[in-house]
Amino acid sequence: MGKLSIRNLTKSYGDHTVVNKVNIEVEDSKLLTIVGPSGCGKTTILRMIAGFIEPTGGQIYLDDRLLVDVENRVAPVVPEKRNVGMVFQSYAVWPHMKVFDNVAYPLKLRKVSKDIIQTEVMRVLKVVHMEGLENRMAHELSGGQQQRVALARALVMKPKLLLLDEPLSNLDAALREEMRGEIKEIQRTQHITIINVTHDQIEAMTMSDKVAVVRKGVLEQFASPHELYEEPVNTFVAKFIGSANILPAARTAGSGPDKDGMMDITAAGCYKMKVPYVENAKEQGFIAVRAHHMVPGKASPFQAHIRRALYQGSQIEYYLEAPGCEMFRLLSSVDFIRPEGTDIAIDIQKAVWLNE
DSSP: OOOEEEEEEEEEETTEEEEEEEEEEEOTTOEEEEEOSTTSSHHHHHHHHHTSSOOSEEEEEETTEEEEETTTTBOOOOGGGSOEEEEOTTOOOOTTSBHHHHHHHHHHHTTOOHHHHHHHHHHHHHHTTOTTOTTSBGGGSOHHHHHHHHHHHHHTTOOSEEEEESTTTTSOHHHHHHHHHHHHHHHHHHTOEEEEEESOHHHHHHHOSEEEEEETTEEEEEEOHHHHHHSOSSHHHHHHTTOOEEEEEEEOTTOOOOTTSEEEEEETTTEEEEEEOOTTOOSEEEEEEOGGGEEEESSOSOEEEEEEEEEOSSEEEEEEEOTTSOOEEEEEETTOOOOTTOEEEEEEOOOEEEOO
16 A cells, blocks of 8 residues: 555745645555646655655655654654655666666665565566666666666665656656656556656656646645646646646626536637636636647637747647737647738637636
8 A cells, every 4th residue: 555645734944935735645556746847846745755854834644654743743754664765866876886786775774685685676677677787887877777777776675655756857858758658667567656756747747647736835736637638727737737828818797607517708808609617707817728729710700910830740830929818829730821920810619717
């Protein structure tokens, strides 16, 4: 088992609060990714879970075991007794050691017998597809191989919880894609709960069962990748996850949910459409529209000026301007080609309402 419960987790340095009452529940054997811009507090959250930073408020449970309880002044469990493994951004692989010795190091510290060390090291090297390289010196390895060694070293102690601090940021694009698949395979085959920290939204969306979006120490939204993409709670989440277009909108006075659960709005001051009903919708707000949910129209009142047109082979990405709107994007097939500097009409196929 490896269920993680974080309750009102807080960290302050003097008057500056870097993590503010964060609440997260991660089920056993699931993968959570914490995302957010640099300095938002995501790594601080990870290090408080590991025990490297002491919180100033809140509780942390791993299954039914209390690791931290600040309010009741319970002494926190020290990092080495939390049954938590961690992989750092820098890998922290010792270059003067062989692969085997790097992975065996945590077991040797605990004075595990040589026979068990041999068995467990070879077991995890097979898990990370490094069997046959146990005698290779660490400095002779590629970046991807060093990352696998770091993973094996964290897994050799059979932790309930594996923490990953931007583990793929130093890899090239091809290796990042490969390692995303490897980490998901480890989660599936080893039945381990994983908390991953990254600023890469593609990594978050493709790997995770749940995603926690953090801004300035505050948890903005905690949901599945699909929910985050389709139902962002505010403009920050909509822009950060999937780079949605944000357009000003007004709710039609007295518009309640119709039989399909939709409400009437006017977007960009001219375009009337329906969006999913929001009970507490303000009269003035915004809509979030994904670039592929905008299409060239013929008789649409929503007119935009093409500022840039970027040919991408299978599609064209248009950057558009319209009165009262920030610059926004439209993705079109190569069947629709218009030069920069021209005007086009736009239809919106799908959008969600945002109060802020």
